[in-house]
Amino acid sequence: MAYQYEGFDLTGKVAVITGGNGGIGLGYARGVAAAGADVSIWGTNPDKNAAAEAELQEINPSASALRCDVSDEEQVEESMAAVVERYGRVDACFPNAGIGTQNQKGFHEHSNEDWFSVIDVNLHGVFFTLRAATRQMIAQGEGGSLVLTSSGTAIQGAARGQAYAATKGAMLAMMMGLSVEMARYKINANAVIPGWIDTAMTERLFNWDKFVDNVMPRIPMRRWGVPDDFGAIAVYLMSDAARWHTGDVIKIDGGFSIF
Numbered sequence: 001m002a003y004q005y006e007g008f009d010l011t012g013k014v015a016v017i018t019g020g021n022g023g024i025g026l027g028y029a030r031g032v033a034a035a036g037a038d039v040s041i042w043g044t045n046p047d048k049n050a051a052a053e054a055e056l057q058e059i060n061p062s063a064s065a066l067r068c069d070v071s072d073e074e075q076v077e078e079s080m081a082a083v084v085e086r087y088g089r090v091d092a093c094f095p096n097a098g099i100g101t102q103n104q105k106g107f108h109e110h111s112n113e114d115w116f117s118v119i120d121v122n123l124h125g126v127f128f129t130l131r132a133a134t135r136q137m138i139a140q141g142e143g144g145s146l147v148l149t150s151s152g153t154a155i156q157g158a159a160r161g162q163a164y165a166a167t168k169g170a171m172l173a174m175m176m177g178l179s180v181e182m183a184r185y186k187i188n189a190n191a192v193i194p195g196w197i198d199t200a201m202t203e204r205l206f207n208w209d210k211f212v213d214n215v216m217p218r219i220p221m222r223r224w225g226v227p228d229d230f231g232a233i234a235v236y237l238m239s240d241a242a243r244w245h246t247g248d249v250i251k252i253d254g255g256f257s258i259f
């Protein structure tokens with residue numbers, strides 16, 4: 001009988017994907033749902049939640065959406081409890097919800113509000129989500145996967161976007177510490193660095209000719225990334241195939257970072 005590789009089968013596993021109602025998060029969600037996982041996507045926008053939930057249920061009827069602002073500790077705790085209530089467990093956590101720079105002012109003109117609004121979602125939100133998920137995974141005692149969505153700005157910085165870049169750099173540091181600390185529980189932790197991806201977050205930039213003229217020639221693949229470029233990495237990192245793969249930073253950027 002022909003050899004059949006079954007390492008990517010996610011049947012019986014449960015994924016929590018924050019910011020899963022659009023963009024990269026929905027790309028992750030489509031991938032893991034297609035591989036058999038039960039998926040809970042969390043987002044703040046009820047219309048986007050409903051549309052994404054319906055779309056995912058076409059792939060796997062068990063998919064569902066929760067309204068949750070990840071910057072609110074209480075909402076995160078309630079949402080994680082609701083996932084466990086509904087699906088009985090959590091096997092993978094993708095703290096992917098994030099917002100971009102809230103203004104285009106210079107760093108010296110940033111208000112406290114500009115700074116804190118980004119940190120609240122991109123860093124505190126990731127902390128609340130990962131803390132609740134790891135607590136559940138440790139209690140289950142069967143391992144798990146943590147997949148953080150960082151950004152090239154973690155390494156290169158972002159002019160006028162220091163708050164955003166700081167959160168993305170902090171996510172790499174969190175991931176490395178988690179990969180060591182969680183190894184004893186058979187929980188792996190990795191980060192994805194997407195290149196320039198066509199989502200709601202980048203819509204304004206991609207409609208700006210000067211930006212496109214400068215950036216597109218620096219992408220060897222000569223196209224923007226799309227959310228479905230992220231399904232496969234989500235399946236892999238959540239699967240048994242990746243059980244010994246931890247502490248890594250995986251760039252999915254069409255070659256942008258090495259060109």
Ligand code: NAI
Binds near residue numbers: 070096097196197201
């Ligand atoms: P997006 O705007 O399509 O998705 C962001 C998601 O986060 C949305 O679903 C939104 O509803 C959700 N969200 C925002 N604030 C939230 C909150 N307080 N609570 C819960 N959910 C919230 O943008 P995209 O591009 O898909 O972003 C996903 C992640 O990828 C972000 O962390 C972003 O920083 C990161 N990223 C994006 C890149 C790109 O080129 N689009 C490049 C590198 C990283």
